[in-house]
Amino acid sequence: MFNIHVASVYGFCKGVESSVRTAEKMIEEAGGRPIYSIGRLVHNNRVVDDFSSRGLRVISSPDEVEPGLALIRAHGITRELKKEFEDKGFTLVDGTCRIVAANHRSCAAAVNPVLFFGIKGHAETLSTISNCNTRCYVIETGSDFDLVEPSEYYDVVIQTTFSSVKIEEFKAIIKERGMKVRYHNSICAASMRRRISVDELCRICDTIIVVGEGQSANATELYNIVVSHGVKGYLVPGAEYLKEEMYSGKDIGVCAGASVYPKDVKDLVAALEERGGMIVQDR
Ligand code: SF4
Numbered sequence: 001m002f003n004i005h006v007a008s009v010y011g012f013c014k015g016v017e018s019s020v021r022t023a024e025k026m027i028e029e030a031g032g033r034p035i036y037s038i039g040r041l042v043h044n045n046r047v048v049d050d051f052s053s054r055g056l057r058v059i060s061s062p063d064e065v066e067p068g069l070a071l072i073r074a075h076g077i078t079r080e081l082k083k084e085f086e087d088k089g090f091t092l093v094d095g096t097c098r099i100v101a102a103n104h105r106s107c108a109a110a111v112n113p114v115l116f117f118g119i120k121g122h123a124e125t126l127s128t129i130s131n132c133n134t135r136c137y138v139i140e141t142g143s144d145f146d147l148v149e150p151s152e153y154y155d156v157v158i159q160t161t162f163s164s165v166k167i168e169e170f171k172a173i174i175k176e177r178g179m180k181v182r183y184h185n186s187i188c189a190a191s192m193r194r195r196i197s198v199d200e201l202c203r204i205c206d207t208i209i210v211v212g213e214g215q216s217a218n219a220t221e222l223y224n225i226v227v228s229h230g231v232k233g234y235l236v237p238g239a240e241y242l243k244e245e246m247y248s249g250k251d252i253g254v255c256a257g258a259s260v261y262p263k264d265v266k267d268l269v270a271a272l273e274e275r276g277g278m279i280v281q282d283r
Pocket of ligand 1: 258
């Protein structure tokens with residue numbers, strides 16, 4: 001027998017929730033007409049497959065299909081791609097998370113070179129930095145600072161789900177190099193709340209199962225937090241990936257990334273109960 005501790009916060013964040021609701025409304029109102037999502041709705045195959053089966057087709061370029069109704073997902077899209085879709089005659093529904101959109105505006109308003117703390121090539125990174133009108137450097141590791149050309153001041157914008165540890169590391173580098181910067185934001189509150197709930201679990205669990213996929217920045221960050229605490233961690237998309245080693249400990253924690261259906265978390269918890277686990281109310 002083992003204890004199951006469920007994170008105090010899990011499931012869709014407001015940005016994903018809003019994108020998903022918008023997609024559902026589009027499906028309802030489409031009446032069978034083709035509707036599209038520009039890029040994958042969220043970084044979660046289950047959610048994307050579910051919406052595909054209901055008629056929301058993922059496209060990446062306006063040349064793939066005849067113009068129609070297309071959703072901009074929570075991560076946003078680049079300024080250039082948006083224009084391409086508009087020029088081809090698509091009607092765009094903007095599902096960009098309002099917090100991501102605020103970062104777009106910060107980049108657009110920056111008058112100094114922008115240091116963007118984020119994951120290179122990530123959809124949110126690409127959409128956000130496309131709004132810069134000044135030089136922009138994506139800083140993913142400390143060595144990226146070596147490529148930054150000298151300037152009197154810099155504007156710093158941070159990816160909403162970026163690693164808290166790396167942010168502190170980069171702030172220390174900035175201080176050490178005497179760079180003058182203005183910070184525009186920090187990690188979004190939804191990401192922060194999920195991280196705090198995982199920190200809490202780490203204090204009481206020997207194993208933590210993170211429900212989510214490796215392509216999701218926030219689920220990966222939750223997993224990284226778990227292992228950084230020296231706790232045994234697993235990142236799995238759902239209950240069917242459970243293996244005995246994942247619940248061989250005494251106190252098993254369960255948490256989830258922000259693009260995971262709450263039902264997938266509940267199913268995994270139910271599967272753990274079937275295997276002898278007992279839910280413990282920690283609060
Ligand atoms: S994690 Fe934060 S910024 Fe990203 S979609 Fe969710 S609420 Fe928006």
